[in-house]
Every structure is written in structure tokens, then in C-alpha cells.
Amino acid sequence: MRIVVASGKGGTGKTTVATSLARVAAERDRVRFLDCDVEAPNAALFLHPVLDSHREVGIRVPRVDADACTYCGRCAEVCQFNAIAVVGQKTLVFDDLCHGCGSCTWNCPEQAISEQLAVTGVIDSGQTAEGIAFAQGVMNVGQTMGVPILRELKQWTAAPPPVGHDLRGRALEIRDAPPGASCPVVETMRGADFVLLVTEPTPFGLHDLKQVVAIARELGLPAGVVINRDGIGDDAVAAYCAESDLPILLRIPMERRIAEAIASGQPLVEAEPRYRPEFQTLLEHIVAGVNA
Amino acid sequence: MKQLVILSGKGGTGKTSVTAAFAHLASQGPFADRILLADADVDAANLELVLQPRRLDTRPFxxxxxxxxxxxxxxxxxxxxxxxxxxxxxxxxxxxxxxxxxxxxxxxxxxxxxxxxxxxxxxxVGEVAVSESRYGPLHHAHLYPGQENSGKLVTQVKERARQQALDESRQLVLVDGPPGIGCPVIAAVSGADLALLVTEPTVSGIHDLRRALQTVQHFGVPALVCINKADVYPKGAQDIEADCLANGINAIGQIPFDLSIASAMVAGEAVTAYRPDAPASLALTALWERVVTCLIAPDATPDT
Known part of the structure; x- marks a missing residue:
């Protein structure tokens, strides 16, 4: 079962909720955690995995064999992104504009184009002390497209557990989504079974929550809401949830103690163990809902 | 004309609240009637919510x-x-x-x-709009949920803002940026004279600030840092300031944790207008003066 933790607005507590949910789930289930916020991945700061594997990822960009090229210009004609151009007796490739779609490769009448990996980021993976299989995508600074990294991340398969390892429990995947409501959020949600939306009860939280609810609905995914920093702002989020048939599954109050613990890098359920049963209930509620 | 872009790396550190406060403060001082606002966070566009402007024109993108x-x-x-x-x-x-x-x-x-x-x-895939806010014209946009944010819409918002600023001889374009470090951020940073990074003293805030600073420096834009909710985790705030000092980045001040910021958001006002005497408002007023100093004389070191 795959659970996505998303929010719309940044800084509402996605990583706080996702990491605590993973910690509680790992007590009984086999958990795989994917940090899908490739621009600002932070879950490792809370789960402390030993990241012993690193794989460079990116997109396949064209390389033109100058001896075979006849400068016919077909590649430039089919490229929708102006990433390849024929100027006189030269075919130029602009890696930064290339989307790696392969169209130029297939359409070259001389088969003069091959492809090579242009690295845009890395997939780091490993395990936490609690046995959570962990992977994160990290986009390189100066790069523009996170989605290809995200696609690779979703394909990541953890090393099989050692022989004799306890294989009981359910297989759960928790994905920590990026903020916003554009492409990378869709890619994070694609193929998931449930979307847990973390928001704060403010006009900004509500406005951006509506954007991600629209994506979840478009993809036909069931969703529920966690209200974080409950007590600040107003009641508009709760009213919206009621009229939109979105269950509020957990409320975490605005408490300075919680804010301080999270600031220092402690998972919520570790800093405040009273939340462990709350997260257990949250998890069982999600699993039961999806299986129903 | 100068362009100031507000960024953060991590989301939710207070970019939009800082931008709204700066817009209010700018309208009180020498920049009165000479500023223009642009919301470059097109998939979570919130500046409109706090400024509640009058929409003048909306067109499809x-x-x-x-x-x-x-x-x-x-x-x-x-x-x-x-x-x-x-x-x-x-x-x-x-x-x-x-x-x-x-x-x-x-x-x-x-x-x-x-x-x-x-x-x-x-x-x-969205719409692009111009509105009249109480502090000046606002250029903004709305990317439909799930669409690709390639930075093109951000670029268009900024270009429209820049054009109006030139036409009306406005001196300052204040750009509320998106979180992260990808395409929309690069589009927001492009052409800026100065970037102010709003961070928070949390392990996540510090981690993402470093990546955002590298991005801004990669594109050759000078950067300032301010620390929001600074008193929630004073050790984190000290770490950020030490980090900035070691890397030659000017950390120009702190904003204390203050629930007035959330109340102002609910009221649809800049916190500095809503409660001028609130601790956050006083800190923002001091910060704004330092930012203005840096904008006017880029090489000056503000008195912190």
C-alpha cells in the first residue's frame, strides 16, 4: 500500500507527519520511505538512515555522430524544445533544454544519434535503525527538472532483507511529497493508494490545500486531512473539509514544545510519545479505508 | 529600477508574510507609489490572499x-x-x-x-492577472492544479511586472518567490538585483537554505538572509548566523515567533499594518531598513 503525504503550502508539516507515520508503522510493518521532495529533501534529517548507496540519475540526451550526420535538420524539426539545432555543417545540442524524450534519436534518418546520461541528481538509499528502507532523490543545484529524478526514485527497489529477517507485517510505502500543486506533486501521487494532506488552519493553508485536493480527485485517490498547528488562524479549513467530504484524521495543536523538538530534528512521536497511539490510529484508519 | 526577490528553499518559512510587510513598509517611505509587486509562486499563489487587491485583468496562459x-x-x-x-x-x-x-x-x-x-x-494551463493592491500594482498568476511549472508562467509574470515598472518609472519590483530550487525558482531569481532568503532555525530550514543560497549564487545574484521564528530554536539561529558568516553571506536580522503573523493573514493584512507594535512587526521594520540600504548601495554593509 502506498501513502502519499502532501500539502500544497510548504512548511505545514508534511515531513513531520510522514516521518512519524513511518516510525510508528515500522514497529509492526515493513516500511519503505521515499522522500520525493527532490529540491528540498528533509526526511533523512529526522529518520537518520545510513545512506550507503548513491546512484546518479538524469535524462538521456542526444549525442550526434558527426561522421554520420548529413545536417538534414530532421532532429531540430521534431524537437519541441529547441534543444537541438543545425547551423551550417554543425549539429548543436543544448542539454539544458533537452527533455530526454528520444524523438530526435528515432527520427534521424542516418541513425547518427545515440544517447548518454546527463546527470541531474542522485538517488541516495539505505536503511534506518528501525529497519525502514529509505531512499531520497536529490536534484543538483542549478538543475531545472525534478520529475525525471522522481520517476527513477519511484522505481527504486530496496536490497532484500538478510536471510532469517522477519518478513511479517504489511508492505507499506510512504512518500513525502514536494510542496506546491504542479507536476512533481502529480508524479508523486501517481500510482499511490491514499493521499494524506497536511495543512495549517490559515487562509494560505486552505488555498493551497484546495489545489492538491483537486489533483487527488483528478487521479481518483481517496484523501484525508491532518490539521497541524491547530489553534492558530481560523476555522475555514475544517468548514471546507466538512463540505468537501474530506475526513479530518488528526489534529496536532500549535505548541511551542512541539515546534522546538521538530526544529532540533526529532521526529514528533519520539519527542512527544503521547502521539504514538494517535499515529497508530491514523495508520489503521488509512489502511482500513483503502482496503474497504 | 531594482528587483528584490524573496526566497527560502524550504516552504512555509514566511516568504509571503515578509513580502506583504515589505510592500506595506515600502508604501510608507521613499518608495511610496513607486513599487510594484509580483507573486512568482504560481502554484501556491498567496500574496493575493493577504493583499486582497482589486482584479483589473485576467487572461489565459x-x-x-x-x-x-x-x-x-x-x-x-x-x-x-x-x-x-x-x-x-x-x-x-x-x-x-x-x-x-x-x-x-x-x-x-x-x-x-x-x-x-x-x-x-x-x-x-493557467491564468495570468494584474490587480491593484493598496500598496501598488500586483502581477500574479494561477497555475491550474497538476500542470507543469516550467518557469514560463513565472517568467511571464515577472516580465509583465518589469514592463509596467519601466512604463511608470517605478523604482522597485518586489518578487515573492516559490519554495525549492528548481525551474520556477531559477525563473524568479533571473534578473534580480538582490535576493532575501527567509529561513527558520530548524534542521530542515538550515538544510534547504544552503541549497537555496547555492542556487542564488550559481546565478550570480547577491543574497541576504533573515531568520524567521528565530527564538523557537536559538541554537539553530546561531548555527545559521555562523554558517552565513563563514560563507560571506550577510545575515541581516531575526524575526521572533509571533502569532500576530497568522492573525494578520486571517485578517487579510500585512502584519506591519495590522499590528504595528507586534514584536514581528518591529523586527520587520528594522529588517526593511537594512534591505533598503543594501538595495540602494549594494556594497554597503548594513548596521546590524
Whole structure:
């Protein structure tokens, strides 16, 4: 079962909720955690995995064999992104504009184009002390497209557990989504079974929550809401949830103690163990809902 | 004309609240009637919520093309599905259909289709708007949920803002940036004279600030840092200031944790206008003066 933790607005507590949910789930289930916020991945700061594997990822960009090229210009004609151009007796490739779609490769009448990996980021993976299989995508600074990294991340398969390892429990995947409501959020949600939306009860939280609810609905995914920093702002989020048939599954109050613990890098359920049963209930509620 | 962009790396550190406060403060001082605002966070555009401006003009934004399969021509050979690297084409009930959200617009399928049964269609992916706020014109946009934020919409918002600023001889364009470090951030940073990074003293805030600073420096834009909610975790705030000092970045001040910021958001006002004497407002007023100093004389070191 795959659970996505998303929010719309940044800084509402996605990583706080996702990491605590993973910690509680790992007590009984086999958990795989994917940090899908490739621009600002932070879950490792809370789960402390030993990241012993690193794989460079990116997109396949064209390389033109100058001896075979006849400068016919077909590649430039089919490229929708102006990433390849024929100027006189030269075919130029602009890696930064290339989307790696392969169209130029297939359409070259001389088969003069091959492809090579242009690295845009890395997939780091490993395990936490609690046995959570962990992977994160990290986009390189100066790069523009996170989605290809995200696609690779979703394909990541953890090393099989050692022989004799306890294989009981359910297989759960928790994905920590990026903020916003554009492409990378869709890619994070694609193929998931449930979307847990973390928001704060403010006009900004509500406005951006509506954007991600629209994506979840478009993809036909069931969703529920966690209200974080409950007590600040107003009641508009709760009213919206009621009229939109979105269950509020957990409320975490605005408490300075919680804010301080999270600031220092402690998972919520570790800093405040009273939340462990709350997260257990949250998890069982999600699993039961999806299986129903 | 100067362009100041507000960024953070991590989301939710207070970019928009700082931008709104600066807009209010600018309208009180030497920049009165000479500023212009741009909201570059197009998939979570919130500046409008706090400024509650009057909408003057809204127009559709075409963000690119998507493939469309003509079911009457399709021979269901599946070549389109096999060339698509974005998993945007799938067989459903014996027919091949394009998922417009997954489609990257590359047209690889168009060229592979042996029956010439696929064409590209322009797609409206959002809208771009200009409004009149109490502190000056606001250029903003709304990317429809799930669309690709390639930075083109951000670039258009900024270009429209810049054009109006030039036409009306406005001195300052205040840009509220998006979180992260990718395309929209690069589009927001491009052409800026100064970036102010709003961070918070949390392990996540510090981690993402470093990446945001590297991005801003990669594009050669001078950066200042301010620490919001600084008193929540004083050790984190000290670490950020030490980090900035070691890297030659000017940390120009702190904003204390203050619930007035959330109350101001609910009231639809800049916190400095809503409660001028609140601790956050006093800190923001001092910060704004330092930012102005840096904008006017880029090499000056403000008195912190």
C-alpha cells in the first residue's frame, strides 16, 4: 500500500507527519520511505538512515555522430524544445533544454544519434535503525527538472532483507511529497493508494490545500486531512473539509514544545510519545479505508 | 529600477508574510507609489490572499502542447505507447488514450504514429492577472492544479511586472518567490538585483537554505538572509548566523515567533499594518531598513 503525504503550502508539516507515520508503522510493518521532495529533501534529517548507496540519475540526451550526420535538420524539426539545432555543417545540442524524450534519436534518418546520461541528481538509499528502507532523490543545484529524478526514485527497489529477517507485517510505502500543486506533486501521487494532506488552519493553508485536493480527485485517490498547528488562524479549513467530504484524521495543536523538538530534528512521536497511539490510529484508519 | 526577490528553499518559512510587510513598509517611505509587486509562486499563489487587491485583468496562459489521438484513425498498434518516455499513453478498453497531465508535449508519438493519427493541441494551463493592491500594482498568476511549472508562467509574470515598472518609472519590483530550487525558482531569481532568503532555525530550514543560497549564487545574484521564528530554536539561529558568516553571506536580522503573523493573514493584512507594535512587526521594520540600504548601495554593509 502506498501513502502519499502532501500539502500544497510548504512548511505545514508534511515531513513531520510522514516521518512519524513511518516510525510508528515500522514497529509492526515493513516500511519503505521515499522522500520525493527532490529540491528540498528533509526526511533523512529526522529518520537518520545510513545512506550507503548513491546512484546518479538524469535524462538521456542526444549525442550526434558527426561522421554520420548529413545536417538534414530532421532532429531540430521534431524537437519541441529547441534543444537541438543545425547551423551550417554543425549539429548543436543544448542539454539544458533537452527533455530526454528520444524523438530526435528515432527520427534521424542516418541513425547518427545515440544517447548518454546527463546527470541531474542522485538517488541516495539505505536503511534506518528501525529497519525502514529509505531512499531520497536529490536534484543538483542549478538543475531545472525534478520529475525525471522522481520517476527513477519511484522505481527504486530496496536490497532484500538478510536471510532469517522477519518478513511479517504489511508492505507499506510512504512518500513525502514536494510542496506546491504542479507536476512533481502529480508524479508523486501517481500510482499511490491514499493521499494524506497536511495543512495549517490559515487562509494560505486552505488555498493551497484546495489545489492538491483537486489533483487527488483528478487521479481518483481517496484523501484525508491532518490539521497541524491547530489553534492558530481560523476555522475555514475544517468548514471546507466538512463540505468537501474530506475526513479530518488528526489534529496536532500549535505548541511551542512541539515546534522546538521538530526544529532540533526529532521526529514528533519520539519527542512527544503521547502521539504514538494517535499515529497508530491514523495508520489503521488509512489502511482500513483503502482496503474497504 | 531594482528587483528584490524573496526566497527560502524550504516552504512555509514566511516568504509571503515578509513580502506583504515589505510592500506595506515600502508604501510608507521613499518608495511610496513607486513599487510594484509580483507573486512568482504560481502554484501556491498567496500574496493575493493577504493583499486582497482589486482584479483589473485576467487572461489565459498557454503552457504548451499535449498529444491528442484521433480514435477514428488509430489502428491500435501501440507504437505511441512504446515510444512515450513519460508513461502518458496507455491502452484502455482497446483504445489508446493520452493522459494530458503526464504528457510532456514532446510529440515523439506524433512522429512515430504510422497512421498519422496523433496531433498536438495547445493547452491552457493557467491564468495570468494584474490587480491593484493598496500598496501598488500586483502581477500574479494561477497555475491550474497538476500542470507543469516550467518557469514560463513565472517568467511571464515577472516580465509583465518589469514592463509596467519601466512604463511608470517605478523604482522597485518586489518578487515573492516559490519554495525549492528548481525551474520556477531559477525563473524568479533571473534578473534580480538582490535576493532575501527567509529561513527558520530548524534542521530542515538550515538544510534547504544552503541549497537555496547555492542556487542564488550559481546565478550570480547577491543574497541576504533573515531568520524567521528565530527564538523557537536559538541554537539553530546561531548555527545559521555562523554558517552565513563563514560563507560571506550577510545575515541581516531575526524575526521572533509571533502569532500576530497568522492573525494578520486571517485578517487579510500585512502584519506591519495590522499590528504595528507586534514584536514581528518591529523586527520587520528594522529588517526593511537594512534591505533598503543594501538595495540602494549594494556594497554597503548594513548596521546590524
Amino acid at each position: 498557454s503552457g504548451g502542447q499535449v498529444a491528442v489521438i484521433d480514435a477514428d484513425i488509430c489502428m491500435t498498434c501501440g507504437d505511441c505507447e512504446s515510444v512515450c518516455r513519460f508513461d502518458a499513453i496507455a491502452e484502455m478498453d482497446g483504445r489508446f488514450v493520452v493522459d494530458p497531465i503526464a504528457c510532456d508535449g514532446c510529440a515523439a508519438c506524433v512522429y512515430q504514429c504510422p497512421a498519422e493519427g496523433i496531433h498536438m493541441e495547445e493547452q491552457t
